[in-house]
Amino acid sequence: MHRMRARRSHRFHHDDPGSESDSSTPWTASMRHKFREENEYRGASFWMDCYEKVSKTAEKYKRATEEHKREIEDLKAKNFFLRLWIQTDHDDLGGRSHDPGFSDVVLFAAEDGPNGGQSKPVLAHRAVLASRSPVFKAMLEHEVKESQSNTIKISEVSYDALRAFVNYLYCAEAFLDQQMAYDLLALAERYQVVHLKAYCEKFLVSKLKWDNSIVNYAFAHQHNAKLLLKAALSLIIVNKDKLKKRPEYSELIKKDPCLVVELLEACLAKQENTACSTGTI
Amino acid sequence: MHRMRARRSHRFHHDDPGSESDSSTPWTASMRHKFREENEYRGASFWMDCYEKVSKTAEKYKRATEEHKREIEDLKAKNFFLRLWIQTDHDDLGGRSHDPGFSDVVLFAAEDGPNGGQSKPVLAHRAVLASRSPVFKAMLEHEVKESQSNTIKISEVSYDALRAFVNYLYCAEAFLDQQMAYDLLALAERYQVVHLKAYCEKFLVSKLKWDNSIVNYAFAHQHNAKLLLKAALSLIIVNKDKLKKRPEYSELIKKDPCLVVELLEACLAKQENTACSTGTI
Numbered sequence: 416m417h418r419m420r421a422r423r424s425h426r427f428h429h430d431d432p433g434s435e436s437d438s439s440t441p442w443t444a445s446m447r448h449k450f451r452e453e454n455e456y457r458g459a460s461f462w463m464d465c466y467e468k469v470s471k472t473a474e475k476y477k478r479a480t481e482e483h484k485r486e487i488e489d490l491k492a493k494n495f496f497l498r499l500w501i502q503t504d505h506d507d508l509g510g511r512s513h514d515p516g517f518s519d520v521v522l523f524a525a526e527d528g529p530n531g532g533q534s535k536p537v538l539a540h541r542a543v544l545a546s547r548s549p550v551f552k553a554m555l556e557h558e559v560k561e562s563q564s565n566t567i568k569i570s571e572v573s574y575d576a577l578r579a580f581v582n583y584l585y586c587a588e589a590f591l592d593q594q595m596a597y598d599l600l601a602l603a604e605r606y607q608v609v610h611l612k613a614y615c616e617k618f619l620v621s622k623l624k625w626d627n628s629i630v631n632y633a634f635a636h637q638h639n640a641k642l643l644l645k646a647a648l649s650l651i652i653v654n655k656d657k658l659k660k661r662p663e664y665s666e667l668i669k670k671d672p673c674l675v676v677e678l679l680e681a682c683l684a685k686q687e688n689t690a691c692s693t694g695t696i
Numbered sequence: 697m698h699r700m701r702a703r704r705s706h707r708f709h710h711d712d713p714g715s716e717s718d719s720s721t722p723w724t725a726s727m728r729h730k731f732r733e734e735n736e737y738r739g740a741s742f743w744m745d746c747y748e749k750v751s752k753t754a755e756k757y758k759r760a761t762e763e764h765k766r767e768i769e770d771l772k773a774k775n776f777f778l779r780l781w782i783q784t785d786h787d788d789l790g791g792r793s794h795d796p797g798f799s800d801v802v803l804f805a806a807e808d809g810p811n812g813g814q815s816k817p818v819l820a821h822r823a824v825l826a827s828r829s830p831v832f833k834a835m836l837e838h839e840v841k842e843s844q845s846n847t848i849k850i851s852e853v854s855y856d857a858l859r860a861f862v863n864y865l866y867c868a869e870a871f872l873d874q875q876m877a878y879d880l881l882a883l884a885e886r887y888q889v890v891h892l893k894a895y896c897e898k899f900l901v902s903k904l905k906w907d908n909s910i911v912n913y914a915f916a917h918q919h920n921a922k923l924l925l926k927a928a929l930s931l932i933i934v935n936k937d938k939l940k941k942r943p944e945y946s947e948l949i950k951k952d953p954c955l956v957v958e959l960l961e962a963c964l965a966k967q968e969n970t971a972c973s974t975g976t977i
C-alpha cells in the first residue's frame with residue numbers, strides 16, 4: 416500500500432509541465448515535502464531519475480521565460496510606437512501628454528455646481544476620438560451640434576479628469592488615485608472605452624477594503640462595473656454583521672433604497688447557501 | 697580529486713537560476729549527463745537534495761512564465777487599443793486597414809518609368825504622420841508646398857507599398873514578402889520610421905541566403921541597414937571563393953565599384969585575421 420501510494424504521487428508530480436493539466440501539479444514546498452516523505456525509503460537511482468525529470472521541466476520553463484521576455488520587449492516597442500504623445504513640462508502627467516498638433520476638435524469640461532463653468536480647452540483629433548470610442552464616433556460622424564462647431568462639451572467632469580481621459584485615448588496611460596479612477600471609469604463607461612474601464616476597475620478592486628466597500632458597491636452599480644460590484648459585494652457579505660453601523664449604509668438607504676434591497680437579498684442568499692452546505696438548515 | 701571535481705560541478709549546476717550569472721548554468725542534456733556521471737557514486741540523500749533544489753528552480757521559472765503570460769496579454773490588449781484601424785474587404789491587408797475617417801491629408805504614390813504617373817489617393821491624418829515620422833512632422837509643420845495643398849506626393853514607390861507604409865503608421869502591422877520588405881525598409885529609412893525599419897530588417901535577415909546575399913548587401917548599404925549589411929557581409933565572406941561566379945557581383949562592379957572595393961577589403965581583413973589567429977602568417 417505504501418509503495419502504491421508513493422508510485423501514484425510520483426507520477427502525479429511529474430505530469431508534463433508544459434501541458435494544460437499542469438495547473439494541478441503540486442509545486443509547493445509542502446507538496447514537495449510530502450513527496451519526499453512518501454519516497455524517502457527509495458534509493459539513489461530513483462532520486463537521480465526525479466532530478467533528471469525536474470531538470471528537464473526547469474529547462475523547459477527557462478526557455479519559455481526567455482521567449483516571453485523577447486516577446487514582451489517587442490510588444491513594448493510596438494506600444495511605444497503606437498502612442499501619440501509629446502514631452503511636456505506637466506509633472507502630473509509624468510512629463511508626457513498627447514500631441515495637440517493639427518487638432519481638429521476641442522473638448523471642454525463643464526463642472527456642475529455653483530462654481531461650475533467652462534474649463535480650459537483640451538485639444539484633440541476627431542480620428543483618434545472616433546477610433547477609441549464608439550460614442551464619439553457616432554457623435555462626430557453624424558451632423559450633431561458638437562460636430563458642426565468643432566467643440567465638444569463634457570458635463571459633470573473636472574478639467575483634470577477630462578485631460579487625463581483624452582490623454583488615455585492617445586497613450587493608454589493614466590496616473591490613478593482613487594478619485595481619478597472613479598472619474599475615468601465613469602467617463603470610460605459613458606463613452607464606451609472598454610480598455611480604460613477595465614484598467615480603472617482593476618485599480619479600484621486592488622484598493623478595495625471594508626471601509627470603502629459600500630461606496631464602491633454603489634459606484635460600481637451606477638457605472639455598470641461588474642468586476643468591482645462582485646468584489647465589493649463579497650467583502651460586504653463577509654462583514655454583513657457590521658453593515659448597519661456604517662454611515663455610508665444609512666446614506667445609501669436614503670439615496671437608493673432599492674440598491675440596499677438588492678444588497679441585503681444577496682447577503683441573505685449567501686447565508687442560505689452556506690447554511691445548506693454546512694447542514695444547519 | 698574525484699570528490700572535489702564532483703562538488704565543484706554540483707555547486708556550478710545550482711547557481712541561482714534567477715540571477716544574471718545563470719546564462720552559464722549547464723542546463724543541456726549533455727551537461728546533466730556529465731553531472732550524473734560525476735556524481736553517480738553518491739547516495740540517495742545527495743540526489744534528493746539535488747531534486748529539491750532543481751524543483752525550486754523549476755517553480756521559480758514556472759511562476760515567472762505565468763507572470764510573463766499575464767503581462768503579454770495586457771500588452772496585447774494595449775496594442776489593440778492603440779491601433780487606429782477599421783475592418784476592410786481587402787484580402788491583402790488581412791481584412792484590416794487604417795481608418796481614413798476625418799482625414800486631413802492625401803498621399804499619392806508617383807512611380808517612375810515609362811508607365812509612371814499619379815496613383816490612387818491614400819487618405820491619412822497629419823497628426824498621425826507627424827507623430828510617427830520626424831520627416832513628415834517637419835514637412836507638415838512648416839509651410840512647405842505639400843502642407844499648403846493637403847497633398848503629399850511620394851516618389852519612387854508603388855501604390856501598394858505606399859498603402860502598406862501608411863497602414864503600418866496606424867497599426868504597426870505589415871504583411872511582408874521580400875519585395876514589400878525592400879520597399880517598406882526604403883520608405884522607413886527615408887521617413888525615419890525606426891520601428892518599421894527594424895521590422896523589415898529583421899525579416900530580410902531571416903530570409904538571407906548565399907543566393908541573395910550580394911543583392912542584400914548592396915541594398916543594405918544604400919539604405920543604411922546596418923544589421924542586414926553585417927549579416928550579408930558575413931555570408932559573403934564565408935562564400936568568398938564563389939563570389940566571382942555570381943552575376944550580381946559583375947553587375948555590382950559596373951554599378952558601384954567603390955562598394956565592391958569595400959566588400960573585398962572586408963573579405964581580405966577577415967582572411968588576415970583568421971590567418972593571424974591560426975598562425976599561418
